[in-house]
Amino acid sequence: MRNKYVVIDLETTGHSSGAHDKIIEAGIVVIEDNEIVKEFSSFFNPDIPIPPFVSNLTGITDEDVREAPIFSERASEILSFFEDGYLVAHNVPFDMGFLNAELESNGFIPIQNPVIDTVELARVLFPQAPSFKLGQLAEHLGIRHEDPHRALSDAEVTAKLFLQLIKKLEKLPYETINHLLKLESNLKSDLYQILKEREQHLAFSPYEDKNIDTYKGLAFKPIEDIPVTRENAEISFGDFLDDIYEKNGKLHQKLINYEKRAGQREMSETVYDAIQTGKHALIEAETGTGKSLAYLLPAVYDAVKSHKRILISTYTTQLQSQLIEEEIPMLRGLVSFPFNAAILKGMQHYISLQKFERTLSSNQGDNYDTVLTKAMILVWLTETETGDIDEIQLPSSGYLFYKRVSTDAEDYSDPSSPWFARSYYQQARRKAQQADIIITNHALLCLDLFSGYQLLPSYEKVIIDEAHHLEETASKHYGLKLDYVHIQYTLSQVGSSSEGGWLGKLLAQDVIDASRFKNEKWDELFAKARYEADDLFRQLFQYVVKQQQNNKSLSDIGRVQYRFENEKEDKSQWNTILEMASRLMYYLGDLVQILSVSKEFSLGLNSERETEPKDITRITIALQAIIDSLDQLFLLNDETNDVKWIEIEAYGAKNAVYLYREPTEVSSLLADDFFSRKRSVILTSATLTMKNSFSFIQNRLGLVPDEIITRKIESPFTYRNQVQLMVPSDFPDIRKGNQEEFIYSTCEAILSLAQITNGRMLVLFTSYDMLKKSYNLLREIMDTNKYMLIAQGVSSGSRSRLKKNFQTFDQSILLGTSSFWEGVDIPGEDLSCLVIVRLPFQPPNHPIYEAKSNQFKEKGKNAFFELSLPEAVIRFKQGFGRLIRSSADRGIVFVCDARIIQARYGKFFTGSIPDVPITYEPTKILMDKAEEWF
Template sequence: MPDKFVVIDTETTGNAPKNGDKIIQIGISVVEGDRITETFSSFVHPFTHIPVFIQQLTGIKDDDVADAPSFVDIAPKILDLLNDAYFVAHNVPFDLKFINQELEYAGFPPFKGKIIDTVECARILYPSAPGYQLSQLAEWLEISHDRPHQADSDAIVTASVLIHLLDKLKSLPKKTLAWLDSLALGLESDIGRLIKARKNEKVRFSMEDDDRIEEFKGIALKKQVKTKTTDNEEQVEGESSFFSTDGLLASKWDQYEYRKAQEQMSTKIKEALESREHALVEAGTGIGKTIAYLVPALYYSKKTGQRVVVSTHTITLQEQLMHKEIPLLRETVPFSFDSVLLKGKSHYLCLRKFKQFLSTAPSTYEEVLGLSQILVWILETETGDVEEINIAGGSGSTFWEKVCTDDSIFSKASQPWFSRNFYERAKARADKADLLITNHALLFADIKKKENLLPSYKHIVIDEAHHLDELASKNLGTNLNYFYLNQVLQRIGTQDQPGLFQQLLEYEQVTQHYFSSSWYQKRQDYYTLLKYEMDELFRMLHQFCRDQTIQKHTDVGRLSIRYNPGNEKSSEWQAIKDTVQRILILFEEEEKAWLSFYHFLSPRVPSGSNEEGKLYDFKTAVEQVEEICESLVSLLLEEDNNYVYWMEVDNKGAANATYLYSRPVEVSDLLADLLFAKKDSVILTSAALTIKDSFSYVIKKWGLEDFGPSELQLTSNYSYDKRAKLLVPEDMALIKNGEKEFIMATAEFIYHAASITEGKMLVLFTSFDMLRKTYYQLKKWDDESDFALIAQGVKSGSRSKLMKTFRQHEQAILLGTNAFWEGIDIPGEDLSCLVIVRLPFPPPDEPQTQARIEQMKREGKNAFANVTLPQAVLRFKQGFGRLIRHKNDKGVVVVLDRRILESSYGTDFIQSLPALPIIQKPSDDLLSEIATFFYEE
């Protein structure tokens, strides 16, 4: 007899039954075998008013439930269906909590049987799904879902999802089922019995696994697909007419629209590659710059056999290239080509570490869930890239850190996992690629490290190049904090402290007691002393930072001070240096001891064993200690005149929570020596590279003066003069006359403008504190919740999550700071009004900005004109670019900072924009301008 699953969904007056919230509708679908055998649904009289927001969400009104049965009337039917069945829901805790509360109130016993949460099961069995809300899963599984947030419809859709999940479970190989069986007790759903039954069935009937699956070292995974190398004898034709109205792109893509600027950009890049010169290309919105640089890069690579690297700022843009533009080119060009996406090691699953972790007892629910997800994912993935898997916390989670690829040693001779290592496979593919897609972080890590993280290349296209100096500075600098240092030390451990040393010690004792008890005791003593000295060092740094900031009357939020490691003369700093020296001596002694331990075990540990994996991890941790020592020296004992040093502490953080940073003040010489002098052609492109129509600022800033780069500036072909306006309220309060008045005036303008545009507004701030205060002022006025107010840092969630929320609401106002000035795309009617609260001058207390200003003053140059203003203008261009994303977009940009029209430097900002109407009037008149602009015939 098949298992019986009773799928229940409820609509309620709220989310807290203990506080009196009640069920207003219930839907039930019974699943037996692989089909829905029975359904039941009913409104339920809640004996209370249904809140307005619940009525809006569900469509259920008070009149709908006025004559409905009470829960006590339908309880017997529910209990009869649940007899000997699994209770299934999409988010079981919610629905079960309400059902049991209502059963208790009605005088019936609560349900205490088996449960299945389709959210949890979907996360495990569909680890690559885009999301796990019911509507997301329904769309992904192509299940019709006509009436979301109606219990009868939701129950049927959840039942359909369950049927898919049970079918997926049946398809899993025996080895995967066996591992899932061992993890099932740690899950919230009672699916262990279903897993065990399917595993036993496969064993009993000798059922074969899918021939696309292989078993390796005790785990089942997808067989490697050997990639075909492209034929270099193919004819590489069609480049000269690629963009023309009768060219290749037009013939393959119905939506193609010829853009002269796109062809000009492509030609410029082709010339730069062929003449082996560097090039600067500013390409405004709508030019189609991605295809414009991919086409000449691809043709050049195929013609010459020389790889071209394309580097972007974010992983998101990498993914866009690989899943949108590259497939389009594959369909278009008359030849085959290899394109590979390569990321940093930590983005790839390490099967060795995963198997090692799987063989231990996971300690948390997140670990059980994560391991279960990966067990299914490795049956499907060819890349092992974390971006493919919807894992809690993503690539930054503590769990992922335990299973991702790191700097552990790999050797084909001694490392049996080498052939299945996803990162090594990605590198091997990259080595054969015509186009290699990567990101700026990995690009600079490759430049900085002695080992080659990227295959050799002589030609590179750097997209979003306005980040070049910022990322070069960050990646060529040094960071260190107590938590990282302590984490590395804990990972190593001792005889008495849990860690890799202790785990490997068991093997050393089994093979031979080579090291004396006094040797082990010394390790314990030094370890304890190291922990003490490290804690003491970062406590002293924390106090040093607090003392300095208190003197500056800065005692709120995160505290930050600059320091000069070679010139600090106080007794406190001398004590810090003495402690660093003691730590370095201890680390040097321990590093020798740890390496002797490693070298003793290395030839004695069987190849392919868990111990060998732990030994690799141990060696990696010891190498990290060596890097930490180098960082301590460069951050606290030595000083480079071209570097700025600062430390930060959280005013309310732990007493040793100190963060140390060093960055080069100027990167021009570094970029010239490490990048431009070593490459034949570097193409730098962005929408914001020029100031007053000149590239001179970035040429000097990036060290390109001696290389004579070619230049091309292409403005957007959108009709800004007809589709956009720039508005500046002449009666806007000045912040210098009082921040409170300025924030009040800002909030007032936003509120009235949003009433005209019906939300659809992005507000860009330069200060989170100002954003927060404006948000709370708007909340006070918006009593009836006319607008969805979404604020970065106030509402939880990543930038992408906040963007998604913004798009989902018809009347939304999104308040953002740094992360929203660029890299977001809100086309069409979703965004009608962009408000720039203040001109985006860099914070004057930001360490690198301070250091650059000081350097300019030493050279007798105008720091405002050479540092502050150019940065602000380029940032302003990026922010302005958020409004018009497509040719049919229409909107207004409001700048609440009157300095843009009233100061001598305001023209620098105006000249950075495309030609468009600029209007300065009182606020009320501007509101009328906005209304006329959007609603005139």
């Protein structure tokens, strides 16, 4: 059995083996002694029609299976393959479920063989793979996949994948195998025999690899610092740019079909001028400029020449990784001098080896996702050089476990600790200290700013990419967020004195002197705090439900929002809430007091328990932070410029409540604490202007117009030839209460355009409620066998997962809300049509907008033109930019909202995007034109 693996793949009429769906094709590959020795393939007549979407996916038609045998005729032959072997499949529950359903229905005994799921095993052994779908895994590992979605081809690819997985397993060190063995019983795959043999082999033939370090039974790649190289840039900046950009320059030599972009060099020169003259700059670089390289070149040149580091900040960690993994290596091949670049993220991104090692001692009570997460991390640690968790895709609830083992949950303030030298976060900090270029993100930049500049190495010059997000990020860091799950998670981490949690273990191990610890008092307060938290958040939920009729606002993910002001709330109900908040703070305060005293007589002074007193400090700080947040939300007066609001999951748990507090403006804070203290701040984005004016972003960020350089870099794309902007003149007017009719017209237009573009369509909504209604209507009126309909918040998965699914299917329609308006790159024919359902104005009763709007009114200003319109225009530009990502792209932007033509402010939208042909006609004429144009 140990050397025989039977790989199976089935094609079926649907996804449900327990219903009426049947097998239409089976492919089997037998592996013995790591060699493929036998194959089997057969069609089966399911005696029911094959659905069109299955035929489209597999190419198998009713004609193909008409003369095929029924399953029972070859069942015995299929069963014979599995004698004394493992059953291997890519998603075992699917294939084994169908196989056993067919066997049982035909009077055969179902298969009971040990199983190996290559999806699960690939997640464990190739944790850094971009996807775990068979086709994408095969591409990642260099396995040829000749005929996807055909049983024998898929079985062959799965077999080759399995052989690669076994090879990978045989390269793992003893310590990793040993820990995997302890986790194996909670995995779906029967790996015990394979892992045990590997462990025994290593016991007699020790694993020797200079690239693997071990400590306390944990194997990981050694943490090493890159040596610093220092060399001057002797060439002048003009000659430096000539050597890269001009004819016969490095870009022409290194990039095939490179086309010079005048705007790229112009941007490089503007950035350098700002850095040299010590000025701040606002640079709008339209799509296609190549702004990353444009700002990196002057940054690297100046940092090396002046021996002073330059900071680069991005909004997304995705762009941060792209800069360090793609742009910086390319840059090294372009410049003639060495330089050091480092990436630095917040502590929560880096794993703590110490914390992780301690969690491995007990797997009791771990759910499947936690076990899988532990297994993935064990293998990843033998590969990673950074310890940055963004390198791998954890299962959804695995991130809850990861929070417990991130560096954010650790205290590395003691350099004498043996774990200090093995800290990925400290390594990242050391590299950043030595770097000419530090690449960070807005979140850490703002956290550093509001922490008195203690987190990032000192810097005088900074380039802020995706700068239109700086105000939003700063507001969130000046504000606070508190929710029920966070409070209960913090409390459950601590536990009562009798539970098997953190506190119980400290008492059991005599880290805290049990004879002096007030167990009964702690347990009483702990129970009251938990109860009070639950009661408070349930009460808040009910309060919002009662108030929402008059103050209803929906977030972009469908939560009900309610802005509150302590002085103006309904006293009869609000006073009860304030009393509950006060009681919760009181109980938490008493818990903090007990922990503080406990730390003083903590016995954890030997080397084995060196971090326990620090753990007590960490938990104390976490509990105190909750107290401070409750105080700021409910008990402090409302005289500040902050806005406070509650969000509830309308159809979620009765304590699914989120509390927020944010300042309504951060311009003065940024002006005083940031811009006035830095020599040069360059802010760049594809969307900073409204009708070529930077005034809005200047005002929101607190920049003085006379003291900054502004530049708008035109796109090299020929938008007039690449884009058609179409606006229907015959849609119902939603402002007159015709929402249902408007949604119906929108869905009809989506379907008509889909037929013209073969799907490949992104539909952007401003309202989650409208997205959901449109999704449900589209499901009713469209041929779901022809188009793959994917909707944010409805279809499962993250934004990147939905995007990948969209690109995987030939005829896809993707519906998205706010987060899809930017940062989603779908180049080429994958995206041919962009539908913008409504102009992206904030709802007037959105808590933040409402508070900001009132401030403008108090100053005698027009909130619509000063705030609402500029924000909507910038958001519209972001959405418009999704369509054209290269000079070869072409497509249609279909705007369902006629205000872009009819309203007097419509010209602000059309005047802020590139010059494109605009057609305003009845829908039928637009469809005819679209078909002709494509």
